Each structure stands twice: as C-alpha cells, then as structure tokens.
Amino acid sequence: MAQLCERALLVAVTTGDTATSLEELSRLVETAGAETVDAVVQRRDRLDSATLLGRGKLTELQHEVAAGDIDVVVFDREISPAQERNLSQILDRPVLDRTAVILDIFAQHAVSREGKIQVELAQLEYRLPRLRGKGIELSRLGGGIGTRGPGETKLEVDRRRISNRIARLKRQLRDLEQARHIKRARRRRQETPLAAIVGYTNAGKSSLLNALTDADALVEDQLFVTVDPTTRRLELNDGRVVLLSDTVGFVRHLPHQLIEAFKSTLEEAAEADLLLHVVDLTEEDPDAQISAVEEVLAEIGADRIPQVLAGNKADVASPHVLARFRAAHPEAYIVSAFLGTGLDLMAEGLWRELSRRFHEVELLIPFSAGWAAARVHESGEVLAEDYRPDGIWLRARLSGADIERLSEFAVDAPLSVY
Numbered sequence: 001m002a003q004l005c006e007r008a009l010l011v012a013v014t015t016g017d018t019a020t021s022l023e024e025l026s027r028l029v030e031t032a033g034a035e036t037v038d039a040v041v042q043r044r045d046r047l048d049s050a051t052l053l054g055r056g057k058l059t060e061l062q063h064e065v066a067a068g069d070i071d072v073v074v075f076d077r078e079i080s081p082a083q084e085r086n087l088s089q090i091l092d093r094p095v096l097d098r099t100a101v102i103l104d105i106f107a108q109h110a111v112s113r114e115g116k117i118q119v120e121l122a123q124l125e126y127r128l129p130r131l132r133g134k135g136i137e138l139s140r141l142g143g144g145i146g147t148r149g150p151g152e153t154k155l156e157v158d159r160r161r162i163s164n165r166i167a168r169l170k171r172q173l174r175d176l177e178q179a180r181h182i183k184r185a186r187r188r189r190q191e192t193p194l195a196a197i198v199g200y201t202n203a204g205k206s207s208l209l210n211a212l213t214d215a216d217a218l219v220e221d222q223l224f225v226t227v228d229p230t231t232r233r234l235e236l237n238d239g240r241v242v243l244l245s246d247t248v249g250f251v252r253h254l255p256h257q258l259i260e261a262f263k264s265t266l267e268e269a270a271e272a273d274l275l276l277h278v279v280d281l282t283e284e285d286p287d288a289q290i291s292a293v294e295e296v297l298a299e300i301g302a303d304r305i306p307q308v309l310a311g312n313k314a315d316v317a318s319p320h321v322l323a324r325f326r327a328a329h330p331e332a333y334i335v336s337a338f339l340g341t342g343l344d345l346m347a348e349g350l351w352r353e354l355s356r357r358f359h360e361v362e363l364l365i366p367f368s369a370g371w372a373a374a375r376v377h378e379s380g381e382v383l384a385e386d387y388r389p390d391g392i393w394l395r396a397r398l399s400g401a402d403i404e405r406l407s408e409f410a411v412d413a414p415l416s417v418y
C-alpha cells in the first residue's frame with residue numbers, strides 16, 4: 001500500500017463552552033498514517049447547517065489550507081454528507097470527519113476474515129450516502145485516509161457496485177455468525193465462565209490478557225490495535241478456570257456503523273458473565289473514559305453485566321491521578337500489566353464476582369468418580385473437603401449447570417441460593 005504521509009489540518013467546532021481537545025483526534029489521525037500540521041478550534045453560538053462554519057471562518061481556512069500545503073481537512077465531529085460535499089468544494093480538499101478516520105484505522109488493523117468483512121461493511125455503509133452521482137468522481141486518486149479498504153483492497157467508488165457488495169458482505173457475515181453461535185453454544189454447555197475485557201482504546205486490555213494468560217495478543221501504543229479479539233483460558237492458582245476474552249477498544253462516540261458491523265464481535269462482551277473494565281491511569285481524566293465506555297456498553301446491551309474495575313499502568317500513573325481514582329473507586333483494583341503488580345488480587349476478584357451466581361452444595365463423590373471431584377475443583381469454589389472411607393466429601397459453590405451435572409453425588413438439595 002502506498003503509504004503517503006498526508007498533511008492534515010484538524011478542525012474542532014464547538015457550541016457553548018465545552019472544553020475541547022484535539023489531542024485525541026490528532027492521535028487518531030496519526031495512527032491512520034497522516035501528520036497533523038495544525039489544529040483549529042472554533043467556537044460558535046450555532047452551527048451553519050450547510051457548512052458548519054460561517055463564511056469568514058471558511059475563508060480563513062481556505063488560506064490556511066493553501067499556505068500550509070494541506071492535503072486533507074479533518075473535523076472532530078460527525079459531518080453530514082451534504083456538509084462534507086459543501087466543505088470539500090469550498091476548501092478544495094477532501095474533508096473527513098472523525099468517523100472516517102476511525103474506520104480507516106480499523107481497515108488497516110483488521111486481520112481475520114470476519115474482521116475484514118466487518119470493517120469493509122462499516123466503511124461502505126458510511127460511504128454510500130456520501131457518493132455523488134454514480135460515485136466515480138469522488139474517487140480520490142492516490143489513496144489516503146478514507147479511501148483504504150481492509151488489507152490491500154481499495155474501497156469501491158461505484159454506487160451500484162457498493163450496494164451489491166454490501167449485500168454480499170452481509171451474507172458472508174451471517175454465515176460466520178452462525179459458526180460463532182455454535183462455538184458459543186458449546187462454551188455455554190461447558191459452562192466455563194467468561195469474562196470479557198472492555199475499556200477505552202489503548203488502556204492496556206491486550207497487555208492484561210497477555211500478562212494473565214499465555215496469549216500473545218498484539219500490543220502497540222496506538223489506537224484500535226485490536227480488531228480481532230482473542231479468548232484464552234485463565235487458570236487461577238488453585239486450578240479454577242475462567243475464559244478471558246479481549247475486545248475491540250472503545251472510544252467516545254464510537255461510530256455507529258462500526259457498532260452495527262461489529263455486533264457479533266461485541267456480542268462476545270454482551271454475553272459475558274462478567275466484564276473486566278480496564279482504565280488507563282496515565283490519562284489525566286480516567287473518569288471521562290469510563291463514561292465513554294459505559295455509553296458503548298449501554299448501546300450493545302452490556303450495561304447490566306457485573307463489572308470489575310481495574311486501573312492499569314499504575315507503574316507510570318501520576319500520584320494525583322492515582323489518588324483521585326482510588327478515592328472515586330475504592331472497589332477498583334490497581335494494576336500494572338507491565339510489572340505484573342496487582343494481577344493475582346484482581347484475578348481473585350474476578351473469580352469472587354463470578355461465583356456470586358453460584359449455589360452452595362454438599363457432595364459425596366466415590367473414589368471411582370475422580371472426574372467429578374476434579375470438575376468441582378476446576379469450575380467451582382471448594383469451601384471444605386474431607387477424605388472419608390466412602391469417598392471425597394466436599395462442600396462447594398457451583399454453577400447451576402454443574403449442580404445438575406453432579407446431582408447424583410449431592411448429599412442434600414442446594415443449601416443456599418445466592
């Protein structure tokens with residue numbers, strides 16, 4: 001892929017006095033492979049529906065674009081297809097919004113077949129209403145942000161072909177989803193509890209998965225590195241097992257086309273028994289990221305799943321952020337995926353939270369049924385154990401499925417239900 005480094009001018013348009021920082025947009029643009037030349041913040045009482053900005057400001061931008069040898073202008077908000085058309089005419093440069101940049105990053109980072117299909121679908125859905133006429137004239141020769149498909153593919157620019165391709169991609173996704181459902185059903189039968197790692201992009205989710213398990217998920221100081229999630233078994237010290245799965249990073253205003261296309265991937269989080277919510281403590285305001293993550297969780301229907309909160313990168317966090325975070329979230333675990341600190345406690349915390357939905361039972365397992373005792377140790381919580389002449393006596397907390405599976409060994413009906 002010709003990786004020309006585009007020179008980008010960033011523009012934030014805000015109404016009211018909400019504080020705006022173009023720092024995140026700048027990181028997004030750089031991750032997508034362009035260079036931020038300048039950033040302009042424009043405050044307005046109301047937005048112009050056709051061009052967002054007024055005449056005067058647009059003239060200023062025109063000059064800036066010419067003088068700064070700018071290739072592309074990126075807005076820190078969603079711009080409608082009509083606004084994009086108007087703005088790119090006036091400024092005589094391609095005009096992108098934040099969504100286009102995020103989609104571009106996903107396109108570059110997707111690895112698996114399903115990931116690539118999902119990204120391309122999101123890109124085309126975003127693109128279709130933005131084409132003029134048959135669409136061909138919008139093709140940007142030479143590529144650049146907003147024109148790259150997943151892998152080496154260049155995005156389609158012809159309206160009719162896009163529609164056909166969208167239909168085909170949707171069909172392929174449906175097939176892949178079916179395979180995923182079968183896998184998930186199998187997991188459910190085994191009843192190994194699943195914890196999904198969620199959090200803002202770059203919080204260290206993949207690093208934590210690697211530190212806790214033998215996964216070698218890709219870790220980079222970039223945004224949206226993980227597009228294809230990994231699941232691994234996490235074995236606790238005493239042999240109990242939890243499945244731990246990495247997810248796509250979240251960001252404030254995650255493009256809805258992406259959420260749509262990534263539904264099946266995000267379902268992994270939505271169907272988890274527990275969420276491990278990872279927060280980056282090197283951020284000045286971790287709570288802003290927490291809120292953004294909560295918003296996406298609500299959107300995918302995962303906001304009622306119990307959560308364990310973990311503040312990561314404690315090794316480099318500033319003392320005042322750490323202190324503030326501790327005070328605001330006394331229940332949170334403070335960890336460092338780098339140093340491995342706090343991980344054992346956090347894993348225990350995960351298990352404790354998962355076992356809340358367990359029931360306490362008493363079992364007497366004959367020595368000939370060693371598998372059953374092994375099962376209790378692996379997927380339950382053993383509270384007491386005694387070797388008796390007629391077998392192994394256990395008092396344990398087990399999932400409903402395990403209680404059913406091991407019912408022949410039950411000494412009594414469940415003792416207590418949580």
Ligand SMILES: Nc1nc2c(ncn2[C@@H]2O[C@H](COP(=O)(O)OP(=O)(O)OP(=O)(O)O)[C@@H](O)[C@H]2O)c(=O)[nH]1
Pocket residue numbers: 199200201202203204205206207208218219220221222223224225226227248249250312313314315316335336337338339
């Ligand atoms: N100092 C320090 N850096 C960390 C720690 N954990 C992760 N990092 C760094 O943070 C960056 C992001 O880590 P990832 O694990 O890729 O983050 P992620 O949440 O999976 O990010 P995406 O997949 O891009 O959403 C990398 O540069 C890591 O080396 C930590 O405990 N301490």
Ligand SMILES: [Mg+2]
Pocket residue numbers: 205206207218219225226246
């Ligand atoms: Mg990751």
